[in-house]
Amino acid sequence: MKKTPSTVMHLPVGSSAAANDPIGTCTDCGVWACSMHATRYAAFQCAICLPAAAVVSAVTGSASSAANAAKSAPAANRSDLLITGRRVLQRIVGDMRHVGLTIAPAGRPNLITELTETLEAEMATNRQLTADERPVPSAADVGAAVSNRMGRLEPNPREDAPAIIVGAVAMAYHLAGEGDIAERANGLQQLQRPWLVETPLLLDPVLWMVAVATQEV
Structure with missing residues (x-):
């Protein structure tokens, strides 16, 4: 299509x-x-990979043009969105630090290593597919991609990481057909679930992880 x-x-x-x-x-x-x-x-x-590269740069502390592009998005300057961005950053960095440990924080899944199970549970109760049965990646494929990419990284978040994450989400969701999140009163806290956006295949698996994190902070 x-x-x-x-x-x-x-x-x-x-x-x-x-x-x-x-x-x-x-x-x-x-x-x-x-x-x-x-x-x-x-x-x-x-345009699919750039937001994901920006998120990786934000949580690992590396410099990248992708991070600069994300930080320049209008949404990255909204103070209310940055509050959620900081919480999402803390969640992702915390889960990165618990990769490989047998004991995870009580009451929540690790979004790096247990994203597949988290998505399967949420997609089963919040499927709501439209009549055209839009193509949606499997939870297993998304989870494996995130685990392979993020599970090997050492967290060392940049000072401007929250703004980069917000900007990356804004860019990715705009590409996927969800408009400008900066124009929404609810911002990131009621972000559309990634499998329900207009074109789910345009969201990199890393952005699926970030989107799930926004629902849990």
């Missing part, structure tokens, strides 16, 4: 390329992307 983004990143004036011409292969996922779904700011990253 071909999708056109709500916000188009225009090519430079006089460019020999058309808007839908492929301009590169994403360094993260390998997708072949056009100028409407990617930005060539350093290493080429598609």
Whole structure:
């Protein structure tokens, strides 16, 4: 199914390329992307992978252009969203620090190692699929991707991590067809569940984890 983004990143004036011409292969996922779904700011990253790379940068303390892009999103400057962003950061970093330990914090699953089980339980009670049966990744695939990517990282959050996380969520959800979260009064606290967005396949598994975390902080 071909999708056109709500916000188009225009090519430079006089460019020999058309808007839908492929301009590169994403360094993260390998997708072949056009100028409407990617930005060539350093290493080429598609619009799906950029928010996830920003989240990884935020929680590990690494510098990245993806983090800078996320932090520049309008939502990243809203004080009420940053409150939730800080709580989400604490949750993710706490779970990262408990990876490999036999005793986890009481009363909550580890979103790094137990995301599959968490998603299966929530999706069973909050499925609400539309009549067109939109394609949705399996909970097992999402959980495995998050565990493989996040389970090996050492947490060392950046000072501006909450703003990066908020901006990353805003970018990802806008891409997935959910509009601008900065315009919503409820912000992140009532974020649409990732399997119920307009196009779930446009959300990287890391953003599924972040979205689940917003429901639990």
